[in-house]
Amino acid sequence: MINEIKQDAQARMAKSIEALRHNLVKVRTGRASTGLVDTIRVSAYGSDVPLSQVAAVSVSDARSLVITPWDKSMVGPIEKAILASDLGLTPNTAGTTIRLNLPALTEERRRDLAKVVASEGEDAKVAIRNVRRDANQQVKDLLKEKQVTEDDVRRAEDDIQKITDKAIKDVDEVVKAKEQELMAV
Incomplete structure (x- = not known):
């Protein structure tokens, strides 16, 4: 049961990262796409x-x-x-x-677009944290139904937190790469 919850959380976090990548494609950099x-x-x-x-x-x-x-x-x-x-x-x-x-971007426009990219990254992080919250709640519900022990719950929450940390690190890397692409002249 717990493994299914963790796998579901990991899949949903991966979808959030993929949605971020998709949204960032629309942000115009100096190159045509x-x-x-x-x-x-x-x-x-x-x-x-x-x-x-x-x-x-x-x-x-x-x-x-x-x-x-x-x-x-x-x-x-x-x-x-x-x-x-x-x-x-x-x-x-x-x-x-x-x-x-596509005209060349001005420095001011590049900074504005970098803020948009950062905002998209924050939205993705919020989505990932919501997935973590849902997964933790599902694990606690299993405890209430006495299907798992408290030790299992603690281990599962630690694992879910590790998955969340990795997903947030991935979001940071995607945002950083897009910002570097934006600032490159």
Whole structure:
């Protein structure tokens, strides 16, 4: 029983770290990344769909993305979606190809983005601590039902704390790597 609780807690903490990595892809660094436009939704054929479902997105060089719609009639809606997004980028259209040029980040903007990264890291740590709290509560519930001894509970709580410490260390490493990537000119 206790091993299942520990494995579940470890899996949920790993998902929190993976969610952090996914969220940090959206934070713009000096380099172009297709993950930058993953959240953009385009009004197509009567519904909002992700940009990746109506166009091919590729990185042409370190500072630009190329978006090639599969349907020529989608150029206008894609431009509108990009302008309406919070990326602050202006699309350049040449025929059926849309190019997004990423300007260099200013030092002030880099610091602001570093704060965003740190905030995302804190959110991930809170999620991990919530998983720890839930796991510890499940172990205590087993004690109330007299399915485990108090020694088992103490050992399980120590193990859960070790798992939590490792997960928080992983979050710190991910955040530090992203901040270094941001501050690199």
